[in-house]
Amino acid sequence: MCLGIPARITGIADAAAMLADVDVHGVRRQVDVLCVAPTDAPLEDLIGSWVLVHVGFAMSRISETEARATLALLAEMGELHEELSAMQSTGETGALHAVQ
């Protein structure tokens, strides 16, 4: 929960609902982008940028360098796999994955 995970915004899924498509280390999902939405530009301006995602919400825009360093850190800490599995198996009743 504390570390978050870097993701790249690939498209706007629903501008009115503030939902964007992201790529998180090869895993695709929708995230809420209200907290990083530009105040004076269309939401599409976010496409291509990197954000730090905490529990499905983009909370901060970050540079690509920062994003890659954080992904490497998460991998070294053993948290990258856990976070990606949690994303992929969300809502299921079966296997248990820890969420950071």
Add this chain to the structure above:
Amino acid sequence: MRFSEEFRDPALAEKLFTEIARTAEALARTRTRPITVMEVCGGHTHTIFRYGLKDRLPDTIEFAHGPGCPVCVLPMGRIDDAITLARRPEVMLTTFGDALRVPGAQGSLLQARAAGADIRMVYSPLDALELARKNPDREVVFFALGFETTAPSTALTVLRAAREGIKNFSLLCQHILIVPTLRALLEQPDFAVDGFIGPGHVAMVTGTRPYDFVATTYNRPFVVAGFEPLDILQSLLMVLRQLESGQAKVENQYARVVPPNGNPAALAAMRQVYETRADNAWRGLGNIASSGLQLRAAWSAFDAERRFPLTPHNVPDPASARCGAVLTGRIRPAECPAFGRECTPDAPLGALMVSSEGACAACYDYEGARQVA
């Protein structure tokens, strides 16, 4: 130099270690006890153990592993509340994976699930809301936990549910705040922490100003830090330099992510949805006034505590585990009599042993064999 090759910039790591050692030595001449620096956030705790930072630092520096791991401070009574809700036939209880293993007085959510309760791990509160959309005949309750980093996400999910008119979604709200908790720690008469490594992602939401009181009222350095081992070393050096010069101020080592004013949209959502609870129990720390969040009356339709009968109760922490003493920096994890004996990551007695961000689990995972031997 055992760990240097693990750092992204080994030369910088060496420089920081050298400078930390020099500053600590200068400080040691003026004091009789070690310099204790508390890292507030569980993410920092994990980094410190993962990279063995303590082993590379002078003996005159101690880390106190603070209360910033949300599952570690979950009181047993709240786990019991979640289990009580999950046992209702109409309820589907959803929460983050880590919360499932935390022991309550009636066992863990994982055990309740094995006994037949409908309990789902979700990655995001948005996924809990999606379960509510897909299962209109079920009451989906999201057991919401976390500090200011995740509290805005839950608030925004409630606002989204309200906009969409979703009626079968509610929260068991266990969001907590770090600022009143720091104040409570600093008010303790024997609190022997000299400075703080501040939580980077909480500050990403709150900004750095809410921590000014730590420096101005309590005269302790407070450096908001990133999560790379180099970030932690640099922040530690910034704390030591403040101590050396007799200063106390709030500094931001993680400016690449933390703006001074935080995230205005996230703060606005929190203000709109939450109010503070008069009393909030913490595992290991007892009650801390105004440290917990609950839904404002306007959102009571989304408040599981108002929709379902629950009898709030406090359950004392297990007597044999000294979680409170670890959380306040009075003892190190391995000094607890239960550490590695009755209390292990596979069978945790205290919540600090559950999450990899908990001081005891991090200590056990990276130093375990050596500590218990």
